[in-house]
Amino acid sequence: MARVPEPRIVWDPIPFGSSRRQEMVAYAERHYGLHTYKLIDPRVIVIHYTDGPDFTSAFDTFAADTPDIELHELPGTCSHFVIDGAGVIHQLVSLSIMCRHTVGLNWTAIGVEHVGYSDRQILADRRQLEASLRLVRWLRCRLHIPIANVIGHNESLTSPYHHERVAALRTQTHDDWTHADMQIYRGRLRQLGGCLAARG
Secondary structure: OEEOOOOOEEEOOOOOOHHHHHHHHHHHHHHHOOOOOEOOOOOEEEEOOOOOOOHHHHHHHHHOOOOOOOOOOOOOOOOOEEEOOOOOEEEOOOOOEOOOOOOOOOOOEEEEEEOOOOHHHHHOOHHHHHHHHHHHHHHHHHHOOOHHHEEEHHHHHHOOOOOOOOHHHOOOOOOOOOHHHHHHHHHHHHHOOOOEEOOO
């Protein structure tokens, strides 16, 4: 038996220099009581869609480091990975760095975005979905994250790892990747098998 192979990942980093790191430290202190910008021992993978047409628009949004239009906070929103419509996996941020993608979970979650406008669009896109499943299987096996902790953004409030110090945000979540659609996604993930792969 062999380890699950790493999928092909294109390194497309967004700027994450000292000022953005310090903004992340301030964010982590305010929301989680943590004095760090580092993602330490991630326990959750959160599945999202970009609500946009292509990788470039997602990259530009995450690279900008401007206050987000919803919560108006810094640093700007970001995700560790974006999977485009052709099934190309882009990594924007190192797994050692915290990203702002899910209120209450950024301290322990890896963000995986999919270019598109709905869960169902991505579930119906064979290339994009297969790339997503390969990536998430590899991540969860590498980091020992159980399938139950691969969740949609809409499921964030039910995660046992959800923690938010700002009272007004303790029920904040998004509509993307509902429980019903994540049940389909997790079912497909289980079909790929466990964390050891048979040798060719």
